[in-house]
Amino acid sequence: MQDIPDSLLNLLGQNAALIVLAVVLFMAISSAVRIVPQSQKFVIERFGRLRAVLGPGINFIVPFLDRVAHKISVLERQLPTSSQDAITADNVLVQVETSVFYRIIEPEKTVYRIRDIDAAIATTVAGIVRSEIGTMELDQVQSNRAQLITRIRESLANVVDDWGIEVTRAEILDVNLDEATRAAMLQQLNAERARRAQVTEAEGKRRAVELAADGELYAAEQQAKARRVLAEAEAYATATIADAISKNGLEAAQYQVAMKQVDALAQIAEGQGKQTLVLPASAMDAFSDAFALLKGRAS
Structure with a gap:
């Protein structure tokens, strides 16, 4: 085997160095350029500390020093429908089904202040729902659902603000009662309907009596007017006769x-029949x- 000439070895060494340099430059440029999708934000760390939050588009970082630690979606999210028990002010046990929609607006707070964001929001919602329903009676819970939703959303927004989250919607899907309470409410509803029917019937009878009395009063007034007219006519006739007598x-x-x-x-x-006068x-x-x-x- 012949020995490789020194010139060829030098050439190979130079080419290898150029190749390594090219690879290093390519890796540096690749790591320095970060393209962030519209629906995401990138959290950048340098030596384990927060460096920056990259928004959508082309961004540049320091290669080999900065790294993308978290890729956070900023799309609106929906928590799984949850159900929690609560007791109203009048001691009625209800089961409330809730649903919450939110989105992350400050990823640096979300990733460094809370570990499981969905579980944290679900626990917070359960506590707020129990607290709010505990101040209301059952009838108020049923009739003022929109007001209750507003109060839950405001209370939740104040809590999750430190987590960099915006609550976009909070819904109460259903308020369920146990069978005993449901049966009692149905009985009360039927009794209320029966009472309203009796009141309506009584009012109808009273109105009929009032109308009959009004009719009799009107007939009496007309008869009185007729008698008055007749008396005036007789008085006029009497006056006329008296005047005639005084003259003739x-x-x-x-x-x-x-x-x-x-x-x-x-x-x-x-008269009927034959009569002799x-x-x-x-x-x-x-x-x-x-x-x-x-x-x-x-x-």
């Missing part, structure tokens, strides 16, 4: 008496006087 004297009075007698005889004649002579004289008066008025 006895003749007007005799005329009125004769007309009354004629009307009475006409009513008797209109026996008139006294004075009646005939009255007719004669009436006719004479009529004739005199006509002339």
